[in-house]
Amino acid sequence: MEVLSWILSAILIQNVILSRFLGTCPFLGVSKSKDSALGMGLAVTFVITISASVSWLLYTYVLVPFELTYMKTIVFILVIASLVQIIEMFIKKFSPSLYRALGIYLPLITTNCAVLGLSSIVIDGTYTFIHALIYSFASGLGFLFIIYIFSILRQKTEGAPVPEGFKGIPIALITACIMALIIARFAGVA
Amino acid sequence: MQFLWPIIILAGLGIIFGALIAVLSKVLYVQEDKRVEEVEKMLPGYNCGGCGKSGCHGLAIAIVEEGASPDYCKPIKKEQIEVIKEYLKKALEENKK
Numbered sequence: 001m002e003v004l005s006w007i008l009s010a011i012l013i014q015n016v017i018l019s020r021f022l023g024t025c026p027f028l029g030v031s032k033s034k035d036s037a038l039g040m041g042l043a044v045t046f047v048i049t050i051s052a053s054v055s056w057l058l059y060t061y062v063l064v065p066f067e068l069t070y071m072k073t074i075v076f077i078l079v080i081a082s083l084v085q086i087i088e089m090f091i092k093k094f095s096p097s098l099y100r101a102l103g104i105y106l107p108l109i110t111t112n113c114a115v116l117g118l119s120s121i122v123i124d125g126t127y128t129f130i131h132a133l134i135y136s137f138a139s140g141l142g143f144l145f146i147i148y149i150f151s152i153l154r155q156k157t158e159g160a161p162v163p164e165g166f167k168g169i170p171i172a173l174i175t176a177c178i179m180a181l182i183i184a185r186f187a188g189v190a
Numbered sequence: 191m192q193f194l195w196p197i198i199i200l201a202g203l204g205i206i207f208g209a210l211i212a213v214l215s216k217v218l219y220v221q222e223d224k225r226v227e228e229v230e231k232m233l234p235g236y237n238c239g240g241c242g243k244s245g246c247h248g249l250a251i252a253i254v255e256e257g258a259s260p261d262y263c264k265p266i267k268k269e270q271i272e273v274i275k276e277y278l279k280k281a282l283e284e285n286k287k
Contacts, residue, residue, distance in 0.1 A: 058203075062199060063199075066195050066199065068195060068196055068199065071196055071199075071200065074200070075199075075200070075203065078200075078203055078204065078207060079203075079207070082207035082208075082210065082211060085211050086210070086211060086214055089214055089215060089218040090218060092218070092220055093218045093220055096220075103244055103248075104244040
């Protein structure tokens with residue numbers, strides 16, 4: 001039961017994009033087509049899960065015993081940058097078409113604040129390792145969920161009779177705003 | 191000695207991750223078109239993004255595979271553009287043989 005509430009709260013109530021407002025750059029940048037949104041979501045989910053778990057382990061077993069907690073940001077960035085490099089090589093090897101579709105946004109996962117944000121959230125002392133692992137994975141799924149829905153909505157609005165001045169990014173921002181309002185309604189559930 | 195720990199830990203982590211990436215880059219090496227590599231060497235290598243691609247590697251792919259002109263590159267020298275065009279012609283002729 002507890003695990004279910006962790007997962008639901010990470011996906012809906014404290015959604016990374018629409019509730020914490022982290023990682024909005026790929027949210028707007030890679031949501032033009034369903035396939036690249038799905039690929040980006042999966043890549044971010046993978047990076048968030050592993051980087052948050054590795055960050056938790058390093059923070060708890062290396063930085064805290066040595067009283068070096070002030071170095072957490074630089075250590076997390078080291079972990080994230082290495083992981084993104086590795087996942088980039090994996091995608092290049094196993095899915096060249098996805099590699100091309102993601103383009104410059106793939107190395108930019110390094111600077112995706114959702115990844116560093118999750119690493120910083122799970123080390124605040126209230127999370128056990130399993131909790132941190134599940135929470136970060138579910139947050140990644142929340143990212144995937146929202147960016148996928150958003151890409152479908154964007155494809156729909158492309159064919160819709162939108163006023164000339166609102167075409168493209170403006171209507172996308174309004175769509176995102178309405179989605180954020182819906183997610184905000186979940187705030188009282190927890 | 192207290193001040194040495196941050197240095198040791200950060201250097202240690204750097205070495206571990208660096209070694210991991212070095213090993214994986216060998217394991218996951220992707221054989222690319224040789225011309226892309228050669229053209230990339232002939233470009234200035236600033237990765238300025240002035241051409242609209244993600245970097246010099248991106249432009250090299252566009253030149254070789256999509257036939258884009260090397261003068262998309264802003265900082266390149268005029269002579270070098272000719273060198274790249276010559277090289278691509280040569281590579282094409284060798285392919286025909």
